[in-house]
Amino acid sequence: MYSRLKTSYIVYGVVLLVLLSLPIYAESDFIVALMPDGLSGSALLHVGILIFMFAYLSSSWNILGGFAGQLSLGHAAFFGIGAYTSSLFYVHFGLTPWIGMIGGAGLAALVGYGLGFVSYKYGLKGPFFALVTIAFAEILRLLFLYFDFTGGPLGLLIPLASEYTFWEYQFLEKEPYYYIALGLMLFGILISAIVSTSKFGYYLRAIRESEEAAEALGIHSMRNKMHAVALSAAMTALGGTFYAQYTQYIVPDDVIKIALSIEIILFAVIGGSGLVMGPVIGTFLLVPVGEMSRVIFEGGGAGASLVALINENIPAGEKFGKYMDYLSSGGGGGLAILLYGVILIVVCLVLPRGVLPAFKKLGAKMEQRNG
Amino acid sequence: MLELRKITSGYEDIEIVKGLSLKLEQGSITTIIGSNGVGKTTTIRTISGINKTWTGEILFEGKPIHDLPPHKRVEMGIVMVPEGRRLFPSLTVRENLQLGAFNKAAAAKADQRLDEVLDLFPRVGERLDQYAGTLSGGEQQMVAISRGLMSGPNILMLDEPSLGLAPIIVQQIFELISEVRRRGTTVLLVEQNVHKSLMISDYAWVMENGNVTINGTGKELMDNPEVKKAYLGL
Ligand SMILES: Nc1ncnc2c1ncn2[C@@H]1O[C@H](COP(=O)(O)OP(=O)(O)OP(=O)(O)O)[C@@H](O)[C@H]1O
Ligand SMILES: [Mg+2]
Numbered sequence: 001m002y003s004r005l006k007t008s009y010i011v012y013g014v015v016l017l018v019l020l021s022l023p024i025y026a027e028s029d030f031i032v033a034l035m036p037d038g039l040s041g042s043a044l045l046h047v048g049i050l051i052f053m054f055a056y057l058s059s060s061w062n063i064l065g066g067f068a069g070q071l072s073l074g075h076a077a078f079f080g081i082g083a084y085t086s087s088l089f090y091v092h093f094g095l096t097p098w099i100g101m102i103g104g105a106g107l108a109a110l111v112g113y114g115l116g117f118v119s120y121k122y123g124l125k126g127p128f129f130a131l132v133t134i135a136f137a138e139i140l141r142l143l144f145l146y147f148d149f150t151g152g153p154l155g156l157l158i159p160l161a162s163e164y165t166f167w168e169y170q171f172l173e174k175e176p177y178y179y180i181a182l183g184l185m186l187f188g189i190l191i192s193a194i195v196s197t198s199k200f201g202y203y204l205r206a207i208r209e210s211e212e213a214a215e216a217l218g219i220h221s222m223r224n225k226m227h228a229v230a231l232s233a234a235m236t237a238l239g240g241t242f243y244a245q246y247t248q249y250i251v252p253d254d255v256i257k258i259a260l261s262i263e264i265i266l267f268a269v270i271g272g273s274g275l276v277m278g279p280v281i282g283t284f285l286l287v288p289v290g291e292m293s294r295v296i297f298e299g300g301g302a303g304a305s306l307v308a309l310i311n312e313n314i315p316a317g318e319k320f321g322k323y324m325d326y327l328s329s330g331g332g333g334g335l336a337i338l339l340y341g342v343i344l345i346v347v348c349l350v351l352p353r354g355v356l357p358a359f360k361k362l363g364a365k366m367e368q369r370n371g
Numbered sequence: 372m373l374e375l376r377k378i379t380s381g382y383e384d385i386e387i388v389k390g391l392s393l394k395l396e397q398g399s400i401t402t403i404i405g406s407n408g409v410g411k412t413t414t415i416r417t418i419s420g421i422n423k424t425w426t427g428e429i430l431f432e433g434k435p436i437h438d439l440p441p442h443k444r445v446e447m448g449i450v451m452v453p454e455g456r457r458l459f460p461s462l463t464v465r466e467n468l469q470l471g472a473f474n475k476a477a478a479a480k481a482d483q484r485l486d487e488v489l490d491l492f493p494r495v496g497e498r499l500d501q502y503a504g505t506l507s508g509g510e511q512q513m514v515a516i517s518r519g520l521m522s523g524p525n526i527l528m529l530d531e532p533s534l535g536l537a538p539i540i541v542q543q544i545f546e547l548i549s550e551v552r553r554r555g556t557t558v559l560l561v562e563q564n565v566h567k568s569l570m571i572s573d574y575a576w577v578m579e580n581g582n583v584t585i586n587g588t589g590k591e592l593m594d595n596p597e598v599k600k601a602y603l604g605l
Binding site: 199202203205210212215220274 | 419420421440441442444445446450451452457458459460461462466470471473474519522
C-alpha cells in the first residue's frame, strides 16, 4: 500500500515538473520536430492550456457529479456566469478580473444554492435534477442572448488593456495563461483532495450511495447537496473568468452551450468520476487524442483544417474562439467527436468505473507479483 | 419513552399509516409484526422523520418530535437501520461505521463507540478495510446494525434484519439484538420472522392495514389464537 502510494506520487511529481518546465523547451527544435507538420511550440502550450482548463472544470464538476452523485448536465451555466460577471465588471467599471472572478464565483454559488434548494425541496433527484440543470443552462443562454447589457448574440469583447500587467489578467504571450491554467488545475485537485478526505466528502459519498441510509444516520442530505452544488458552481465560474480572459471574447452560444457541459462530464466519467484524480486523468488522455485526430484527419467536414487555423495570422483570443467553434462543429470532419464516442463506449463496457481504478488495480497486481 | 399518538403518514396522497398509536418502553425490545405492505416500514420511517408525520404526534421522552428533521432526531438518539441494509457499498466497513458517528453529538465518542461495537460484533472487526459491497448478506446486516449503534442511540429501529439470511445467521442476528438491548439500547423491531422476534420481544404489536389491532407481551401474542393462525401458520 505504502509503496504504491509512493510510486503514484513520484509519477505525479515527475509529470508536474515536466508541465512546469514545458514553456521553456516548447519552442526547442527537438519538440518542434516531434510535432505534426506546421505546428509550433505555441500550439503545444495552447493544448496544455486547454487540458488544464478542462481538467479543472471536470474536477469542479466531479465534486457534485462524482462525489455527491448529482448528475449536472448544465455546468456551462456556471461557467458562463463566471465569464460574464468578471467581464461585465471589467468592461463597465474597469474592475480587475481577479476581483471580478470572486464576484462571479460568489454569484455562481448563490445561484447554485438557489438551484439546489428549488430542486431538492421539491424532491427532484437523479434524472430529474439533471433535467433541471439542462433547462437552467438553456434558459440562461437564451437570457444572455436576449439582454443588451450582456452584448446579446454579438457577445462581449474584452477591451485590450493599455498595459499588459498581471493585475489586468491580460497577456501577450501564452506562457502566463499556461501557468494560470496549470495553477487552476492544481487548485482544483487540492480542493478535491480536501473535500474527499473531509467529513463533508464522506457525507456526499454516503448520500450518493444511499440517500435514505445517510438520512437515517443523521446526515442532513439537502443541506450537504446544496453545499456541493454551490462549491462546484463557484469553482466552475473561476474557470469561466479564465476562459474570458484568455479568449478576450465571449458569446452565450460559446460559453453556455450544452456541448461544453457534456465535454466536462465526459472527461470525468472516462477518468473515473468520484475520484480525486479521475477527471484529470480523463482530460489528459482524451484531449490529446482528440487533438491528434483533428490534426491527422484534418480537412473535410464543418471545421476545416486545424493546422490552417493555428497558422492563421490573427490574435490569440480570436483564434481560440474559432477553435471552440471548430470543436463544437465537430472539427476534423467530426472524427474527433466520433473518436470520443467510441472511446466512451469502450470505456463504459470494459472499465465501467473509469480508467483510474483500472490503473490502480494494475499497480496493486504488479506490487503483489513483486512483493 | 417513545409514544405515537394517532399518527397518519404515507406517500404522495396515499395514506398508509392510518391513525396509529403505540408506546415503546425504555430498555425493551418491542416488535411490530404484520403481513407485507401493511405499513410497518412506513411507520418506522415516519418515526425517523424520513417520512413526514401528516397528523398526530410523536413524543420522545414527553417532547413532540414529529416536526423535527431526521438529523435532529438522530442527535436525540433515534436511529433507524433501514430495510435491505443500505450500506454504502463503495466505502470500506470502517468508513461506513464512521459515518454512523459523524453527527455532532456522537463525533466526540466515535473511537470509544467503535471499540464497543467491535466487541459486540467481532466479525465486523475482521473486515474493517473491506469494501462494504463485497460483504456477505449476514456480514452486511451486522455492519448495518453496528453502524446504527455507532452514534450510541437511545432507540435503535431495525427494519427486517433477518431478511434474506440463512437460518443459522438469523439465529445469530436475533441473539445479537438481545445483546444490544442487554447493553442498554431500546430496540424497535419490524419483522416477518414472527416466531423468532416474539421470542425475544418484551412487547409486540400486530399491524393490519395501517393500524395496530392486537398487542401484548411477546408471550401473550405467541399464545394468541389469531396471531397463531395468521402469522405463525399454526
Ligand atoms: N416510496 C413509495 N411510494 C409510494 N408508495 C409506497 C412507497 N413505499 C411504500 N409504498 C406503499 O406503502 C405501502 C406500505 O409499505 P411498507 O413498506 O410500509 O410496508 P411493510 O409493512 O414494510 O411491508 P413489507 O413487510 O413487505 O416490508 C405499500 O402498499 C407500498 O406499496
Ligand atoms: Mg417493510
